[in-house]
Amino acid sequence: MQVKLHISAGHWEAEVTPAAGPESGPDQAESAWCRVSGTAPLLTAEQKEQLLAQLGDCPLELYKLLQGQDSPLLAACGLPPVQAESCSCGDAGCRHAAAAAQALAASPLQRLALAGLPREELLRGVFAAWPQEAEAASSTAATAGAGARSGSSRGGAAINEWIAEAAVEGTLHRPGPGFHSFEVKLPQELAADGGLPDAAKLLPGLPRAAQALELIRKKAAARARETSLPKNGG
Numbered sequence: 001m002q003v004k005l006h007i008s009a010g011h012w013e014a015e016v017t018p019a020a021g022p023e024s025g026p027d028q029a030e031s032a033w034c035r036v037s038g039t040a041p042l043l044t045a046e047q048k049e050q051l052l053a054q055l056g057d058c059p060l061e062l063y064k065l066l067q068g069q070d071s072p073l074l075a076a077c078g079l080p081p082v083q084a085e086s087c088s089c090g091d092a093g094c095r096h097a098a099a100a101a102q103a104l105a106a107s108p109l110q111r112l113a114l115a116g117l118p119r120e121e122l123l124r125g126v127f128a129a130w131p132q133e134a135e136a137a138s139s140t141a142a143t144a145g146a147g148a149r150s151g152s153s154r155g156g157a158a159i160n161e162w163i164a165e166a167a168v169e170g171t172l173h174r175p176g177p178g179f180h181s182f183e184v185k186l187p188q189e190l191a192a193d194g195g196l197p198d199a200a201k202l203l204p205g206l207p208r209a210a211q212a213l214e215l216i217r218k219k220a221a222a223r224a225r226e227t228s229l230p231k232n233g234g
Contacts, residue, residue, distance in 0.1 A: 001016055001017065001018055001019055001095070001096070001099040002016070002017045002018075002019055003015070003016050003099055003100050003103040004016075005100070005103060005104055005107070005110060007104075007110050007113045007114050008113075008114075009042060009113070009114070009115075009116045009118075010039060010040060010041070010042055010114070010116065011037070011038075011039050011040075011114075012037065012038055012039075012040070012104060012110075012114050013035060013036065013037045014035070014036045014037075014084075014100035014103065014104070015033055015034075015035055016033060016034050016035075016036055016096040016099055016100055017032060017033040017034075018032050034087055034088045034089045034094075034096040035087070035088040036084050036086070036087045036088075036096050036097045036100035036101075037084070037085060037086050037087075038082070038083055038084045038085040038086075038100075038101070039085060040080055040082070040083075040111075040114045040115060041080060041115070042115055042116035043077070043078065043079070043115045043116050043117055044078075047077050047078050048077075048116075048117055048125070050077050051073060051074075051077040051117070052122070052125040052126055052129065053129070054073050054076070054077070055073065055122075055126050056126050056129045056130060058073070061073050062126060065108050065109060065112075065122075066109075068106075068107065068108070068109070069108070070106075070108050071108065074108060074111070074112070079111060079112070079115055080115075081105070082101045082104045082105040082111065083101060084097035084098070084100055084101045109122075
């Protein structure tokens with residue numbers, strides 16, 4: 001069956017038609033459609049606020065909703081299950097009503113719109129809260145940092161004094177005790193190829209490109225050796 005939903009806050013309708021097949025012509029399919037309808041309670045302001053807050057804390061759940069997937073947060077906020085109330089065929093519990101209810105249940109965004117929380121309001125509520133949370137976190141961090149600086153100036157050496165002393169002692173950029181505990185193993189195919197690029201091909205307009213590249217390589221190696229040697233204390 002083919003279902004076309006029409007959603008408004010608190011009320012929904014669906015046009016249900018049989019799936020087109022080789023044995024049914026267009027006139028027969030047009031005359032066999034039925035209209036299913038139903039109602040649903042609206043979310044309260046507290047329920048909306050709870051759902052928006054949870055989605056703001058769980059961006060993955062918001063992504064699932066936008067992709068048409070269901071989320072356990074909908075049931076947690078009190079979103080009621082979908083129920084059809086009437087069908088134009090007059091048969092209680094007909095297959096048209098079941099197909100329409102199933103189609104609506106499979107669309108979480110339309111269920112939210114039926115409960116009074118359309119997609120635009122949902123995104124606006126979640127996205128508007130993120131800058132406020134970031135600003136509050138930044139303000140809290142700034143307050144904590146100011147308190148730490150105040151306590152440092154009262155109880156011991158200030159951070160700038162510690163940096164100055166470390167720079168004089170030459171320990172400012174010294175690796176910590178866990179630096180040498182890490183080991184990086186390169187693949188064999190990377191270590192096997194030690195050839196340099198062909199500078200003549202890279203710079204065809206410069207006949208002495210190879211000599212320039214070799215000179216740069218030697219100077220870079222010499223500078224690396226100088227910086228790696230330990231400095232003698234004066």
